[in-house]
Amino acid sequence: MPNYWLLKTEPTVYSFADLLREGRTIWDGVTNNVALKHIRDMRCGDEALIYHTGNERQAVGLAQIVSDPYPDPKQSDPRLVVVEVVPLRWLARPVTLQAIKADPFFADFALVRQGRLSVVPVTAEQWQRLLAME
Numbered sequence: 078m079p080n081y082w083l084l085k086t087e088p089t090v091y092s093f094a095d096l097l098r099e100g101r102t103i104w105d106g107v108t109n110n111v112a113l114k115h116i117r118d119m120r121c122g123d124e125a126l127i128y129h130t131g132n133e134r135q136a137v138g139l140a141q142i143v144s145d146p147y148p149d150p151k152q153s154d155p156r157l158v159v160v161e162v163v164p165l166r167w168l169a170r171p172v173t174l175q176a177i178k179a180d181p182f183f184a185d186f187a188l189v190r191q192g193r194l195s196v197v198p199v200t201a202e203q204w205q206r207l208l209a210m211e
Contacts, residue, residue, distance in 0.1 A: 081199040082115065082125040083136065083188055084162070093127045093138035096164045105149050105159045112196040117146050119160050126172075126199065126207065127164075128188070135171040136207065140164050168211040182206055 084104060086092065096102055107113055123142040129135055144161035148154075177183045183206075187197035199207070 078201075080118070080120065080123045081201065081204040082119065082123060082142070083128050083197045083199050084125045084140070085128045085130050085195045085197075087131050088129040088133055089131065092129065093140075093164065093167070096127065096138070096140065096162065097167075101143070101161060101163045103149075103159045104162050105151065105157075107159075107195055108157065109195060111191070112194050113156065113158060115194075115196040115198055116158050116160055118198070119146055121145050124165070124204075125162065126168075133171075134174040136168060137171050138164060138167050170211050172207055172210045176210060177207075180206075 104116070107116060119142050121142060121144055125140045125142060126136040127138040127140050129137050140162045142160050143163050146158040146160050149157045149159045174188070177186065178189055183189055183203065186199070186203055187194060191197065
């Protein structure tokens with residue numbers, strides 16, 4: 078059974094449309110220790126919501142993790158790990174941060190509790206609820 082994640086990206090830097098166009102990317106640039114721990118917990122086959130930060134603040138697409146974590150080949154620090162990601166599909170309708178915060182079900186969701194974190198785990202129950210909101 079896969080685990081679920083939410084990966085944040087600034088759409089003016091790298092958007093879900095970029096991922097769709099490229100077909101595969103290395104999810105890099107994460108330096109926060111907690112976010113890196115989450116990447117280390119990822120496994121090939123896990124699924125992720127791609128969340129646009131900045132002015133958008135909404136989940137826009139689904140992706141799949143297609144590698145286990147490995148040290149970022151562009152960095153000399155082996156603690157900086159990456160995974161490879163492929164796009165699955167756009168969400169039928171973006172799920173906004175406002176809608177998530179308005180639902181008491183998500184009070185314990187890491188996106189709400191740790192808003193600055195770029196990689197957060199999503200429980201299976203939260204995943205189903207988020208997909209139902211699209």
